[in-house]
Amino acid sequence: MSDMLVKLYELPAIAPVLQRMTAQGIAIRHPQPGDQRAVLSWVKRHFGKGWLPECELAFRTVPAACLIAVRDQTLLGFACYDCTAKNFFGPTGVVESAHGSGIGTALLLTALDRMKQAGYGYAIIGGVGPTAFYAKTVGAVVIEGSSPGIYTEPLTGSREVR
Numbered sequence: 001m002s003d004m005l006v007k008l009y010e011l012p013a014i015a016p017v018l019q020r021m022t023a024q025g026i027a028i029r030h031p032q033p034g035d036q037r038a039v040l041s042w043v044k045r046h047f048g049k050g051w052l053p054e055c056e057l058a059f060r061t062v063p064a065a066c067l068i069a070v071r072d073q074t075l076l077g078f079a080c081y082d083c084t085a086k087n088f089f090g091p092t093g094v095v096e097s098a099h100g101s102g103i104g105t106a107l108l109l110t111a112l113d114r115m116k117q118a119g120y121g122y123a124i125i126g127g128v129g130p131t132a133f134y135a136k137t138v139g140a141v142v143i144e145g146s147s148p149g150i151y152t153e154p155l156t157g158s159r160e161v162r
């Protein structure tokens, strides 16, 4: 899985994307510290525990380095940034029943806008699965030779030196 590069100085307009969310009663916002448990257990339930370390890290800043999509107190999606590494977007996910409603795009554009406001010129989408989604929504291009890139196998236990 390769990384992708996004030009933050050529992002598409965010207003119509957020208007589409408002029309569906969906809020895109940072989670509050008190949302942490609910967000982490939701991510684990829908996407497994592999993304939990990055999601936990997102709550180490205020506001959290994460955005969530919420309708009527129900979580529909999430997106982290500056968690895998500085300047990296992800992980992100939208509940399967809500795919295709524009939520993934709204989370992505809002997070990239936050990164732009923080002073980055480019963003890196880490270890991409759906390259077509990122190419279509924000013009991201694959970074050649970036697989496995910064990713290493996590340590699995505490082995002592004998």
Ligand SMILES: CC(C)(COP(=O)(O)OP(=O)(O)OC[C@H]1O[C@@H](n2cnc3c(N)ncnc32)[C@H](O)[C@@H]1OP(=O)(O)O)[C@@H](O)C(=O)NCCC(=O)NCCS
Residues within 6 Å of the ligand: 090, 091, 092, 093, 094, 095, 098, 099, 100, 101, 102, 103, 104, 105, 106, 126, 127, 128, 129, 130, 131, 132, 133, 136, 137
């Ligand atoms: C990728 C993901 C976040 C997209 O969320 P979404 O809310 O369904 O996306 P949107 O509704 O904003 O889609 C925007 C456009 O991208 C397209 N698109 C969405 N997912 C796509 C995919 N996996 N591959 C190609 N195109 C995709 C949509 O068809 C839509 O096109 P349209 O504007 O012509 O209708 C979602 O599919 C998901 O959670 N996938 C599983 C987790 C995952 O792969 N995360 C990314 C890890 S890098």
